[in-house]
Amino acid sequence: MKENIINKIILVEVIIIILAVIILLYFNILQVEVMNTIILMVTAMIIFWYTFETNKIRKFEQERISFLKRPIINFNLFQNQKKPSDLRLRIINSSNNSVSCLVKLTAKINNENINISIPGYFGDKYWNLPYMYKPEGHFDLRDMLKMSGIFSATEMNNINETNPRTVINSIKDLLKEKFSIHSVSEINFSVEILSFNEYGNFINYLPKKYNFSFKKHLLIPEITYNEPHFDFNKIPEWVDSEFIKKYLKK
Numbered sequence: 001m002k003e004n005i006i007n008k009i010i011l012v013e014v015i016i017i018i019l020a021v022i023i024l025l026y027f028n029i030l031q032v033e034v035m036n037t038i039i040l041m042v043t044a045m046i047i048f049w050y051t052f053e054t055n056k057i058r059k060f061e062q063e064r065i066s067f068l069k070r071p072i073i074n075f076n077l078f079q080n081q082k083k084p085s086d087l088r089l090r091i092i093n094s095s096n097n098s099v100s101c102l103v104k105l106t107a108k109i110n111n112e113n114i115n116i117s118i119p120g121y122f123g124d125k126y127w128n129l130p131y132m133y134k135p136e137g138h139f140d141l142r143d144m145l146k147m148s149g150i151f152s153a154t155e156m157n158n159i160n161e162t163n164p165r166t167v168i169n170s171i172k173d174l175l176k177e178k179f180s181i182h183s184v185s186e187i188n189f190s191v192e193i194l195s196f197n198e199y200g201n202f203i204n205y206l207p208k209k210y211n212f213s214f215k216k217h218l219l220i221p222e223i224t225y226n227e228p229h230f231d232f233n234k235i236p237e238w239v240d241s242e243f244i245k246k247y248l249k250k
Helices: 002-026 032-068 141-147 153-157 164-179 241-247
Strands: 073-080 083-093 099-109 112-114 127-129 136-140 186-196 202-204 208-213 218-221
Touching: 073 186, 073 208, 073 218, 083 099, 083 127, 083 141, 083 164, 083 186, 083 218, 136 141, 141 153, 141 164
Parallel strands: none
Antiparallel strands: 073 083, 083 136, 099 112, 099 127, 099 186, 186 202, 186 208, 208 218
């Protein structure tokens, strides 16, 4: 708004000066020295105006290039419809450059944290995404619970695999027994992703939350949150300090 007003003021001044010169010349009352001074003034104002507009264009171009260099991605956790215990994470590179990502998956059962140790899901490995690449990673609830130490290999082998629904019900019964609770309604997931690129730019994405309902056998995303998220330029605490020094531009 301010720039538009300045442009209009300069334009009006230039027009007034030009009109004044034409009128004075018409009535032959303008001396050569005065005319030269006016011409220099008009020229200076035009140069100033041109410089001002050029700086605006350059600033806009710098902002556009900076935006194009941002490691923009889209991601979501979803469920294999034919196998409800199979969960999949899809990450789509929506930027104009190659992007790498660190993924942090957390899970809770009845507000008790589960130790996630699935390779690639606790900030230990890089997801490398060329332009417009959209890989899918997947893990089974059984493998997640076994690798976290909640279930043993023997307990996993005893799960009823008659059909997908019996698998989910068997997992629920084992959790009830393991945690000595009356019922287990859901597992709460949170997916955090830090994306970065070769320029040292990074984005700390809003953690996406999901609830796996044992009653509905569905993975349900949470759409609303208790607080707003504006920390896109904040490095998460779970990211290694050596990684920060090596790859990120702070």
